[in-house]
Amino acid sequence: MSTTIASTEHDTQGGHGASHDDHPAFLQHHFVNADQQFDAAKMGMWLFLITEILLFSGMFVAYTVYRAWHPEVFLEASTLLDWKLGGLNTLVLLASSLTVALSIHYIQKGNQAALFWNLLITILLACVFLVVKYFEYMAKFEHGIFAGEGFDPHGVSHGVDYAKYNIPYAKQFFSIYFIMTGIHGFHVIVGIILMTWLLVKARLGHFSAAWYTPVELTGLYWHIVDIIWIFLFPLMYLI
């Protein structure tokens, strides 16, 4: 029955590439055609991404409220974060956004090899991001900079006296910092898992110019992860 509907649809649209009898394996029976299936999947992804943005907006609102209440504390506490490492991670994530966009560009042209390599570079860049984040976290944990009640800055390293940062509401700044970058980092890990799955599928030749929906959707997800960081970087590290 679905074939009939698909054929009718193709007839009314005057046909666009696919022949009338052609019913691709990836097309599920409840969709009229591949375009409709693609658009539905993509719209679902956009809806999900909105929930992601709202999730992070809750934390951005917390940041804004506490900053508005104690601007001087946030300014001072933020100097404890290494903006060079934050900046490096910004460049790394921007580059990974480019490579994921490139991977979509190439699979749209049917270039499976370029898809594979761009996905691989994206995964490697995501790993670099996490490694940098790991060293940042460890440098803070060493000196008692934790989220919540564990906050107890002490010790001196690289000429920075951490005890100096034991001021009221610095705890709130670092709690927000760790929660936001932690949840962001979790999203990076999820992205790595998704893209590894894509990488395997790409290697097996599952994607083509006709069907690359998972690449497109994961790409959208990855760009949102990038956008969150675009806001986190200046707000946490710079100002």
Place this chain on the structure above:
Amino acid sequence: MADGHHGHHIVPLKILWGVFGGLIFLTIITVITAKQVDLGPLNLPLALVIAGTKATLVVTFFMALKWDNRVNLLIFSLGFIFVIVFLSFTLFDTSFRGDMSNAEENYISDQERIEQQLLERQERLEQGLPLDVEEEEPADAGHGDDHGDDGH
């Protein structure tokens, strides 16, 4: 594709690399303006404007919303509007606490001070230290309670 099927627009390489270059450029600009240029209270909005521009570039070109089905732009815009509502309505509350006529001056700071003292007290209890400030605490706590009752 050429006959208007959305979702399958191929973003040209030139645009992808150009946008990437723009994003790197803006990252450098935001670091320089935040670290070298002292604009006082304007540093924060400037950084946000730059971040917003970068986010717009990513959404428009990397996520290809420019060529996408319009309904996705609608979804994105609605989500964005609700983020603004969320942020601004929360700030309507938090930015003007204590400004209302039914709350006395320093109402919030009083509460914060009491809370701080209670936390310190808790810390001392945990560490088994004597409670030095016990004399002044009940007075303060009572002060805070009065205001709390006014509020109800």
